[in-house]
Amino acid sequence: MPVISVPQDFNSEELYVDLRSIFEHSLFLKCEGFNFAGSIKLKAAAEMVAAAERDGILRPQSVLVESSSGNLGVALSMIAASKGYQFLCVTDSRCNLSTRRLMEAFGSQVHIITEPDANGGFLGARIAHVRALCASDNRYVWLNQYANPGNWKAHYHRTAPAIAAAFPLLDVLFVGAGTTGTLMGCARYFRERHRPVRIVAVDSVGSVTFGGTPGPRMIPGLGTSVRPPLLDESYVDDVMHVDEVDTIRACHRLARKGFLFGGSTGTVVSGAMDWLAQHNAHELTAVAIAPDLGERYLDTVYQTNWTQDLYGEDILDDTDRLTVGSRSI
Numbered sequence: 623m624p625v626i627s628v629p630q631d632f633n634s635e636e637l638y639v640d641l642r643s644i645f646e647h648s649l650f651l652k653c654e655g656f657n658f659a660g661s662i663k664l665k666a667a668a669e670m671v672a673a674a675e676r677d678g679i680l681r682p683q684s685v686l687v688e689s690s691s692g693n694l695g696v697a698l699s700m701i702a703a704s705k706g707y708q709f710l711c712v713t714d715s716r717c718n719l720s721t722r723r724l725m726e727a728f729g730s731q732v733h734i735i736t737e738p739d740a741n742g743g744f745l746g747a748r749i750a751h752v753r754a755l756c757a758s759d760n761r762y763v764w765l766n767q768y769a770n771p772g773n774w775k776a777h778y779h780r781t782a783p784a785i786a787a788a789f790p791l792l793d794v795l796f797v798g799a800g801t802t803g804t805l806m807g808c809a810r811y812f813r814e815r816h817r818p819v820r821i822v823a824v825d826s827v828g829s830v831t832f833g834g835t836p837g838p839r840m841i842p843g844l845g846t847s848v849r850p851p852l853l854d855e856s857y858v859d860d861v862m863h864v865d866e867v868d869t870i871r872a873c874h875r876l877a878r879k880g881f882l883f884g885g886s887t888g889t890v891v892s893g894a895m896d897w898l899a900q901h902n903a904h905e906l907t908a909v910a911i912a913p914d915l916g917e918r919y920l921d922t923v924y925q926t927n928w929t930q931d932l933y934g935e936d937i938l939d940d941t942d943r944l945t946v947g948s949r950s951i
């Protein structure tokens with residue numbers, strides 16, 4: 623029976639959903655949403671805060687500041703509340719209302735950037751705002767998840783070993799790419815142990831992470847408008863780009879079977895099924911990482927008006943049909 627005194631001490635590493643009965647291929651979905659921050663970002667937040675404390679950067683009078691599309695902001699809000707720090711999250715207008723409310727409930731301040739930067743994305747504008755805050759007052763401490771090695775180390779030390787222990791014969795691992803902390807931590811772990819695991823990154827169409835053309839993206843968590851400094855592409859075997867239409871369809875297909883996951887999980891599952899179909903990979907042991915759960919997306923991914931306004935009237939006419947690239951299966 624786990625008994626805890628601080629919220630960051632609980633995190634489920636052992637739950638997988640076998641998607642074989644919902645999609646055509648066997649795929650084990652590692653569920654990272656079962657902790658008090660509700661997402662995989664708890665591990666990155668805990669690691670980066672611990673390192674900043676060890677290094678003496680974070681002191682009792684410090685004000686933590688971070689740019690986040692939401693989930694890291696929630697995790698840092700929770701840890702800051704637990705440890706007695708102040709926290710200010712810089713996010714943008716794509717951040718879900720419920721995610722913003724969660725941060726505020728933990729006592730954090732939230733600044734919302736509404737004007738995109740010159741690339742048409744929000745990330746550069748968010749980071750410029752963080753830099754301006756740090757220049758204005760030396761109590762601000764920016765952990766900088768985009769460049770902080772604690773971000774990938776959290777997954778090197780926790781996420782990847784948990785997967786390796788559960789699947790000693792793992793063939794392929796699908797990881798969504800935001801800051802690429804999860805991707806790089808897992809990829810480094812398997813590469814250094816000489817495990818023959820194929821690492822497949824899943825990104826959104828419109829993201830520039832792997833050199834694509836920038837385009838509009840509405841689903842937070844995955845994709846970037848500025849290439850992430852943590853990324854080392856030599857660790858990545860394949861990259862799948864997923865259209866947000868396919869993300870929405872995969873999310874709804876899972877929901878119709880009783881599994882309510884977040885938007886980025888739909889992206890990862892859609893990209894993974896596409897890759898497995900292209901590689902005729904029925905015999906492979908495949909794992910994908912589901913970064914969070916779906917309740918934070920009730921006003922977006924799971925709201926008919928939102929999805930129809932953005933992606934067209936017929937987006938959900940046939941959720942049983944999974945679009946794979948330009949084909950349907």
Ligand SMILES: Cc1ncc(COP(=O)(O)O)c(C=O)c1O
Nearest residue numbers: 693800801802803804843886913
């Ligand atoms: C919902 C969701 N999915 C995926 C990711 C991507 O994880 P990473 O930043 O480790 O690449 C994030 C990161 O914030 C997220 O919030």
